[in-house]
Amino acid sequence: MSNIEKITISLRGIKKLYKVGNQEVAALNGIDLDIKEGEFAALMGPSGSGKSTLMNILGCLDRPSVGSYKLDGQEVAHLSDDMLARTRNQKIGFVFQNFNLLSRISALENVALPLVYAGVDSDEREERAMYFLEQVGLADRADHQPNELSGGQRQRVAIARALVNDPQIIMADEPTGNLDTKSTKEIMEIFQSMHEKGRTIILVTHEPDIAVCASRQLLVRDGVITRDEGKGVVLDVV
Amino acid sequence: MAFTALLANKMRSLLTMLGIIIGVGAVIAMVSVGMGVKSDVVNSISSLGSNMLIVSPGSTNRGGVRGAAGSRTNLKYDDAKAIKEKIKNIDFVSPSVSRSYQIVYGNQNWNSSVMGVTPEYMSIRSLEVSTGSFVSESDNNKRNRVAVIGSTVATNLFGTANPVGQNIRVNNQPFKVIGVLESKGQSSMGQDQDDVVIVPLTTAMERLMAMDYVSSVNIQVSDANKMDQVQEDIEVLLRQRHKIIGGKEDDFNVRNMTSLMETMSQTTTMLTILLGSIAGISLVVGGIGIMNIMMVSVTERTREIGIRKALGATFQNIMMQFLIESVVIGVIGGIIGIGLGCGLSMLVGKFGNFTTVITPLPVLVSFSFSVGIGLFFGIYPARKAAKLDPIEALRYE
Numbered sequence: 096m097s098n099i100e101k102i103t104i105s106l107r108g109i110k111k112l113y114k115v116g117n118q119e120v121a122a123l124n125g126i127d128l129d130i131k132e133g134e135f136a137a138l139m140g141p142s143g144s145g146k147s148t149l150m151n152i153l154g155c156l157d158r159p160s161v162g163s164y165k166l167d168g169q170e171v172a173h174l175s176d177d178m179l180a181r182t183r184n185q186k187i188g189f190v191f192q193n194f195n196l197l198s199r200i201s202a203l204e205n206v207a208l209p210l211v212y213a214g215v216d217s218d219e220r221e222e223r224a225m226y227f228l229e230q231v232g233l234a235d236r237a238d239h240q241p242n243e244l245s246g247g248q249r250q251r252v253a254i255a256r257a258l259v260n261d262p263q264i265i266m267a268d269e270p271t272g273n274l275d276t277k278s279t280k281e282i283m284e285i286f287q288s289m290h291e292k293g294r295t296i297i298l299v300t301h302e303p304d305i306a307v308c309a310s311r312q313l314l315v316r317d318g319v320i321t322r323d324e325g326k327g328v329v330l331d332v333v
Numbered sequence: 334m335a336f337t338a339l340l341a342n343k344m345r346s347l348l349t350m351l352g353i354i355i356g357v358g359a360v361i362a363m364v365s366v367g368m369g370v371k372s373d374v375v376n377s378i379s380s381l382g383s384n385m386l387i388v389s390p391g392s393t394n395r396g397g398v399r400g401a402a403g404s405r406t407n408l409k410y411d412d413a414k415a416i417k418e419k420i421k422n423i424d425f426v427s428p429s430v431s432r433s434y435q436i437v438y439g440n441q442n443w444n445s446s447v448m449g450v451t452p453e454y455m456s457i458r459s460l461e462v463s464t465g466s467f468v469s470e471s472d473n474n475k476r477n478r479v480a481v482i483g484s485t486v487a488t489n490l491f492g493t494a495n496p497v498g499q500n501i502r503v504n505n506q507p508f509k510v511i512g513v514l515e516s517k518g519q520s521s522m523g524q525d526q527d528d529v530v531i532v533p534l535t536t537a538m539e540r541l542m543a544m545d546y547v548s549s550v551n552i553q554v555s556d557a558n559k560m561d562q563v564q565e566d567i568e569v570l571l572r573q574r575h576k577i578i579g580g581k582e583d584d585f586n587v588r589n590m591t592s593l594m595e596t597m598s599q600t601t602t603m604l605t606i607l608l609g610s611i612a613g614i615s616l617v618v619g620g621i622g623i624m625n626i627m628m629v630s631v632t633e634r635t636r637e638i639g640i641r642k643a644l645g646a647t648f649q650n651i652m653m654q655f656l657i658e659s660v661v662i663g664v665i666g667g668i669i670g671i672g673l674g675c676g677l678s679m680l681v682g683k684f685g686n687f688t689t690v691i692t693p694l695p696v697l698v699s700f701s702f703s704v705g706i707g708l709f710f711g712i713y714p715a716r717k718a719a720k721l722d723p724i725e726a727l728r729y730e
Contacts, residue, residue: 156643156724177647184645195640195727199341212645256644 102165103263103295104130104153109162109172111148111318122148123159124318130264130297130311135290137309138299139330145318150299154187154266155179167263184212188257192269194249196241196256203228203237206255213260227255231285247278254285264295271305283308303329338630338658349626350666352619353706357670357699358677359612364695365678367605369688374601378594384424384557385457385590386564388416388550388571391583405584406546410534412574413550420566422559425453428547430537436530437502438490445486447503447530449537457553465497465512472511473533476540480508483527484516501530504541508532560591609695616699619666620706627659627714638718639726648719655715656708663707667700674699 111123122145130136140146151157152164155171158179164172171182188209189195196205207224215223228234231251233244241249250270257265267286271279287308290296298309306312307329314322314330322330339346390408393400413428431448454460455467462481472479480501487496496510508530517526538544554563564587571585572578631638638651675691682689 151724154643156727177649180642180645180647183643189643191727195636195643197637197640199337208641209644212641212647212650260645 101132102129103132103134103167104128104297105163105165106153107163109149109152109159109164111145111152111157112160121318123152126162126318126320128313128320130295132263132295133290133293135286135296135308135310136298137306137312138297138315139301139303139306139312140315141301144315146299146315149315150266150268150297153264153297154189155182180212184209185260186263188260188262188265190250190253190257190265190267190270192272194241194246194253194273196249196252198241201238201240202233202244202252205241205252206259208256209260223259224255227259228252230258231255245278246274247281250274250278250282251285254282258289264297265289267296267298269300270298271300271302279305306330336661339661342630345626346662349622350662350669352622353616353663353666353703354619354670354673356612356616356619357667357703358673359615360609360699360702361671361674361691361695362677362681362689363608363612364605364699365674365689365691366681366687367601367608368690368692368695369682371598371601371605372690373688374597375594378590378597384554384560386552386554386560386567387588387590388412388552388567389548389586389588390546391585406544407575408546408548408550408585410538410547412571413547415574416550416552416567416570419570420563422555422563423552424555425457425553426550427451427453427457427552428534428550429454430534430542430544430548432542434504434530434541436486436490438496438499441490443486443489445483445528445530447480447532447537447541449532449534449541451534454531454551457551460517461515462512463515464495465510467512468531468533473535476535477533478506478508478536478540479511479533481512481514481531482510483514483529483531485525485527486530487513503530503532506541557591560589564589613699613702616702616706619703620710623659623662623707624710624714627655627711628717630658631655631714631718634718635721635726635729638721639723639729642721642723643727651719651721652715655718656711659711659715660704660707663704666707667703670703671696671700 106126106128109123109126110121112119112121124145126149138146138150148157152159155166156179158174159172162172163170166182167186171179174182197208203221203224206228207220210220210223225234225237228237231254233248233251233255236244236248241252244252270286271282274282283305286296286298290310298305300306307326310326312322312324312328312330313320324330388408390405393405410428413426417423417426427450429448429450431446433444434447436443436445450468451473452468452470460467463484465481467481468479471477480503482490482496482501490496490501491499496513499510500507501510502508514527514529514531519525532541534547538547552563552567554560567587568583572583575584577583641651675696678689678691681687
């Protein structure tokens with residue numbers, strides 16, 4: 096292992112422009128950002144700040160209009176749709192606010208879904224999915240469908256799904272937004288323990304008390320990063 | 334995966350399949366009815382005798398005034414004998430004469446057509462004798478006054494009594510009934526084939542009708558492929574015998590029953606294709622039903638598509654998922670449709686007045702059509718699904 100910290104995400108001059116009528120509106124207006132391997136970064140900002148756009152670009156769901164995005168050393172800013180899909184599949188694990196589990200299939204099958212698109216055969220899929228379900232403490236619920244699980248359990252299934260392909264980064268978009276206090280605490284503990292195991296996590300949130308768990312806090316406003324703080328500082332979003 | 338999706342909407346999937354089921358079923362049932370009609374027609378024509386050539390005399394020509402076809406009197410019994418001796422690839426030659434007479438038995442009488450024939454007539458027309466025997470070679474040689482009667486004649490003259498051994502009077506001459514023909518029913522032209530009295534050819538010509546010519550000669554050729562050759566040989570032989578030289582017109586006609594059969598079977602094939610294509614329209618309508626429901630399904634599952642895309646599904650992955658679904662509808666619908674169509678055509682065959690024939694070809698064609706339709710009408714919705722933007726799709730409520 097090299098003692099120089101590896102940079103997982105490197106954004107340079109990222110802009111995202113939309114045409115509204117004759118005018119061009121910049122949702123992101125020149126973002127430079129490095130996130131090191133193992134960092135737990137919280138991305139904050141009021142609605143309309145460009146926070147969601149930045150997250151979509153970081154998650155390879157969208158392409159910037161201008162700029163460079165190196166993920167794990169590879170330039171991904173201007174890949175084709177299918178190449179982006181492959182990048183998402185192999186390097187990014189998603190955790191969403193509303194869980195986004197498929198309702199007709201079991202928890203285990205939900206966890207195994209990214210492996211289907213990675214081309215892993217079915218025996219290995221089941222084995223790996225089961226391992227990660229155990230990690231989030233839901234091995235006994237493997238056969239349950241999402242609607243038979245509580246909100247906290249669903250989010251844990253989603254986390255297992257995000258981890259199953261061993262991605263470089265975990266993108267969590269308001270993961271506790273739909274959860275009660277107790278479940279929120281559980282989920283944040285899981286994120287903490289993932290962080291301790293060295294996972295790179297990007298957490299999008301608007302709640303300062305969630306963001307303080309992170310090792311780094313970024314504030315986006317009007318399409319630029321206005322503040323970049325370490326752990327412990329409470330940023331006022333509004 | 335496709336099955337899970339289809340099972341999740343059982344009723345909807347079933348209704349969608351119904352379009353295909355009815356389409357495939359209709360095609361198979363209609364085509365089998367059409368094929369049945371065809372086989373009926375072919376059978377009734379070949380019951381006249383297969384591979385038949387009919388030689389008949391030409392028309393008279395007196396000073397430019399032409400008479401009716403067959404009005405000439407120059408087709409002789411000897412011509413028939415010569416054809417049999419000299420031309421190859423012939424099974425049977427059966428010259429015949431016929432005329433209508435009043436037939437009398439006791440106090441009953443009946444008007445029927447009396448035919449003078451040789452024993453070969455039985456083979457050539459595939460006749461069967463239900464009681465007694467047919468005209469024999471020796472009857473023909475000795476000009477015996479014997480008769481074989483059709484079942485219509487038998488019923489009208491004898492009622493339920495056995496006619497064999499009784500004497501009937503034809504044109505005031507006594508004839509001994511030696512047999513009764515097996516009933517053949519109506520011909521395809523609507524004639525009662527059982528309303529006939531058969532006597533030896535020589536008896537008819539010399540004792541009954543005082544004719545020295547025959548009215549037609551039926552010839553059965555041994556091989557269907559030799560028909561044209563044999564027809565030509567007969568024409569050459571008869572021109573020679575009748576001393577017709579150069580460009581002069583034939584004084585006889587040779588007609589080919591196969592060409593009639595071909596025309597009829599072509600007509601019925603057209604009928605079958607027509608029926609099949611009308612039914613095929615309902616198959617296409619069923620396909621549009623698939624497309625409709627797949628469009629609904631894509632819209633309804635926008636969010637699912639978004640999730641799958643976020644997790645790494647490519648254009649092709651999503652495309653295949655929806656295509657397989659619509660093809661599965663086509664396949665299952667096609668299989669059930671085959672069952673329905675075969676069942677329907679068997680029912681029609683059993684209880685309707687139709688003969689139905691199920692052949693593998695329409696079954697295969699309509700099945701592959703239904704699969705093809707599932708594929709074709711699935712492409713547009715599947716493409717629509719695969720092209721969805723993952724961000725939009727994830728936001729969709």
